[in-house]
Amino acid sequence: MPPFDVPEGDPFGPHNLPYGVFSPSGSRERRVGVRLGDQVLDAGAAAAALGSPHHALLARPTLNPLLAAGRAAWSEVRAALTSWVTDPAHRETLEPLFHPLSEVDLHLPFEVADYVDFYASENHARNVGKVFRPDAPDSLTPNWKHLPIGYHGRAGTVVVSGTDVVRPSGQRKGPADPAPVFGPSIRLDIEAEVGFVVGVPTELGAPVALGDFREHVFGLCLLNDWSARDIQAWEYVPLGPFLGKSFATSVSAWITPLEALEHARTAPPERTHPLLPYLDDAAPGIEPGGYDLRISVAVNGHVVSEPPFSTMYWTAAQQLAQMTVNGASLRTGDLYGSGTVSGPDEHQRGSLLELTWNGRDPLDLPDGKRAFLEDGDVVTLSAWAPGPNGTRVGLGEVTGRIVPSV
Amino acid sequence: MPPFDVPEGDPFGPHNLPYGVFSPSGSRERRVGVRLGDQVLDAGAAAAALGSPHHALLARPTLNPLLAAGRAAWSEVRAALTSWVTDPAHRETLEPLFHPLSEVDLHLPFEVADYVDFYASENHARNVGKVFRPDAPDSLTPNWKHLPIGYHGRAGTVVVSGTDVVRPSGQRKGPADPAPVFGPSIRLDIEAEVGFVVGVPTELGAPVALGDFREHVFGLCLLNDWSARDIQAWEYVPLGPFLGKSFATSVSAWITPLEALEHARTAPPERTHPLLPYLDDAAPGIEPGGYDLRISVAVNGHVVSEPPFSTMYWTAAQQLAQMTVNGASLRTGDLYGSGTVSGPDEHQRGSLLELTWNGRDPLDLPDGKRAFLEDGDVVTLSAWAPGPNGTRVGLGEVTGRIVPSV
Known part of the structure; x- marks a missing residue:
């Protein structure tokens, strides 16, 4: 044709x-x-x-x-x-x-400058809080509703869709272990996310206002922030995730320009806490910062989850404002992930950690039960957004196969 | 001459x-x-x-x-x-x-690829633990003696010595504040560190063994990991430091090749806990990984601290092995900081947080008291190491002046 x-x-x-x-x-x-x-x-x-x-x-x-x-x-x-x-x-x-x-x-369609990952889904944050901190009075940390929490990841290990993911090795320590043990991760997980690609850089000391998001961000892509939960759980206090994430982050080969997503723009969920002015997207003149992207997560071709991006509490515009409010500069090629996208329903959770409740309730796949990923598993994220006249705008898929630890 | x-x-x-x-x-x-x-x-x-x-x-x-x-x-x-x-x-x-x-x-002498910061001084980690978690049973987190804790920082805001540092703004929340407030940081701090510069890259999936440190790391420099303690304290749970650090990291203009520091090599402190093999630098054939660098921290020309790098618990070789043990690849220009260097004595602490015990005991400088940095303050790190025949090997200084928030 x-x-x-x-x-x-x-x-x-x-x-x-x-x-x-x-x-x-x-x-x-x-x-x-x-x-x-x-x-x-x-x-x-x-x-x-x-x-x-x-x-x-x-x-x-x-x-x-x-x-x-x-x-x-x-x-x-x-x-x-x-x-x-x-x-x-x-x-x-x-x-x-x-x-x-x-x-x-x-x-990989662009040279990644800095890579930042956020944590912007309230459903995801509450699920993770309940799994990891069951005794805490609130499943959200006190800062969660006041700022989009983020951290820097490893830019050098961002890989294009289709790249094999080597199962990482590292230290882990179960509650009953007297000391940490070393070996291949036994809790290798998916994080279904959307990545935003910065085009126009800024000078050091010059924050980006909420309303200037589309002057700086060129487009978006799907992103799988592969996570080794056992490595992460042992290492992350007090300075955050490091080796549990840094072995690979996969992005789609296609960057969808924001201009192609005009019909997908939507208002984010209602804010339950008043926001400081630099994050207040209910202020006059600020455009709605949400995007209606319908994500699908498949393991070996079997759809295990359909996370709706429109449920994200913090928008990409707020994340950009947060990331720069301290004067940090942007470079062309900066990439930031939304954080795992999880909707309110069980079938809308963007990680196995949530889908299996930390392995307690394994998924029943046609090729067997899955608590976490096994060697040979192929994970594919795909998504579409509403386009003009009832069309769909497809996002490039991001796929990766788990290969055994070396 | x-x-x-x-x-x-x-x-x-x-x-x-x-x-x-x-x-x-x-x-x-x-x-x-x-x-x-x-x-x-x-x-x-x-x-x-x-x-x-x-x-x-x-x-x-x-x-x-x-x-x-x-x-x-x-x-x-x-x-x-x-x-x-x-x-x-x-x-x-x-x-x-x-x-x-x-x-x-x-x-800036090289293009920074990824920037990682560690937390390798036991004295520093214990001091910080006592200041921030006074009720915890141990001032060290349970993982501290088992692995060098690290996290990724912002590579795009690594600046060369002499670059002004704009006081960052951000959210902070004191214990008595009902909600966070926004404004310029009021607890702007120094972190006196040593930075290691990676030369030879690696492939994804290929860890660097402890003994291969000097095949990959070219040299070192002084590094000031400026930190806004008030911003950091509010944001860092659960994903680690972000805006409290990302506004600027200063490095010296001179990279000292490791070959110039042969006479400064020394054994690290005795290990109090057995180490997993990939970190065990007491194993046969592993060279001592410590460096005897005598650092000096001056505020407006007045020396406030003299941290000894030889007291660092984790070595740069162990940090490189840790950073790559999960298969994360290295790129030419990767930079990693040692973490704040603090010795056992009060005058050897590498941050104001420790020197003033979170502002409780301000320093008496010739130009007034200092709990944290004030606008106009100039901070200078300098250092030397033992060289051949009783000589000293000077490290390039790293200096920066605080300018008011914009």
Whole structure:
């Protein structure tokens, strides 16, 4: 089928147009690609063929120059791409520049600068609190409703969808163990999240206001913040998660620009506590910061959870304001995760920790029971968002297979 | 004085030769420099003038290519530099390539990949435990003696010595406050640390053994992990420090290669708990991992503390083994901090939190009392290590001035 003839209702139709970086199979050259249906347009080659002024942003081995170019340029490039792939006049020129998805290698689409992970789902935070701190008076820590809690993760181990995940080894200590033991993690888990990609940097000392979110953030992707619960439980007091998370974080190969998600914007849940002004998204002139993304978590092809992103208490705009309120600067390529997405229902929980209540209630999968991940398991996150005229905007999936500890 | 005539006993004599990146005043071009006394040798120009095979590693705007080149290359380059600056035959050639320190701008010497901070001083950890968790049965958390606790910090806000530090704003909540308040930090602190710079990267899934430390780590520098204690205290449960640290981390402009510190190597304190094999530095064939660095902390020129690095419980080699034991990969330019260096004596504490016992006992400085840092305060860390034949090896100082919140 020629590339322009995307089936009606395809979630990767011309209303979507996410960006990635690909190499044609057999080549090592990296190029910016735009996904249309199950094809990839070589965006730099298209810009050259059509004499586009955006050639310098697109004929690159990474999305970073486009990310840095800013909101006006993002809009112009998107408008140009939309016209290219919908105008029959360009068909003959562009057809040779499309590659079937099955014939390309997809790469990490941008150079990750700093990676931050948040903890923004109230359902997730309450579930984790009940599992790990059953005796605490409240399942939320006292600060939870006052600020989006976050921490820095390891940028160097962010990997693209499809990369195998080696089961991490480390120390763990059960309540009955007199001393910690060493070995492969026996509580390897999923965290279904959404990642936000920063484009426009800031200077040190200059916070980003809540209303400036879309001047800085280019787009989003699915993110699996793999977590070794046994390693994490032993190490995380008092300075937070470290080796329980740093072995791998998987992101989708496609970055969906925020502009493709205009129809998915939604109000976040009602705030139960008054917010300080820099986080107050009920203030006049502030746009609703939520996104209605319907996530699906599958283990070996079997859907185990459908977390709704619209239930997140803290928005990505609030997270950006929080991350910079102390004057910390942003760089092009900064990535921040939403935190595990968990809805109020049992089938909406974004981690096995919650789905199996720390292993107490294993899942019944067609290929056996699962408390936590086993070697060979393949985890796939996928998602869609409401688009214009009843369409769906597909997010790039993020998948990874667990391979045995070395 | 001509550059070769470094005074006898100068801690930056030809036995030291730390690396940095400089621009001659008025120029924006960055070049690798080597410090000799109070002069900087343009290393790339020297390599070119002398026809050195190491020209490609030195004629760069950053140390990263040299860092990535590996231990054999590090040794060769150091041997070449030593011969250049000590052999009178090169004097005429090299003299024009020296710049007085006072006539150059010094830059961040390498591109920071990931930044990790540890917590390796037992004295510091016990002091902090007593201040923040006075009711806990032990001032150390149960994991402390079993693994070097660490967490990821913000790589994008690592700045070079001399960069002003803007007082961060953020949320804080005193015990009597019904809700958090927002404003500039009122408990801005120092953390005197040593930073280790990774040169040779690793693949995902491949831990670094304790004995391979010097195959991967190029050198060290002083590091001030500025900390806003009030912001940190409110935010850090349960995921660790974030905005209380991420506004700035200052490093010295000079990276001292490990090879310059052979005479400073020392055994770490006796281990009170048996260690798992991957951390056991008492095992046969493992070299002593401690370094005898004598640090000095000055506020506005007044020395307030002299922390001895030799008292650190966990070594840099153990920290590297810990950081990678889960398979996390290393990148050239990874930086990790030792954690605040505090000795057993009151005058050896590396933070104001400890020196003033969380503000209870302010310091008496010539210009007034100090519980925490005030706007305009200049903090300077300096240090030396024993060198060959009774010499001292100077570490580059790290200094920063507090400027008011914006």
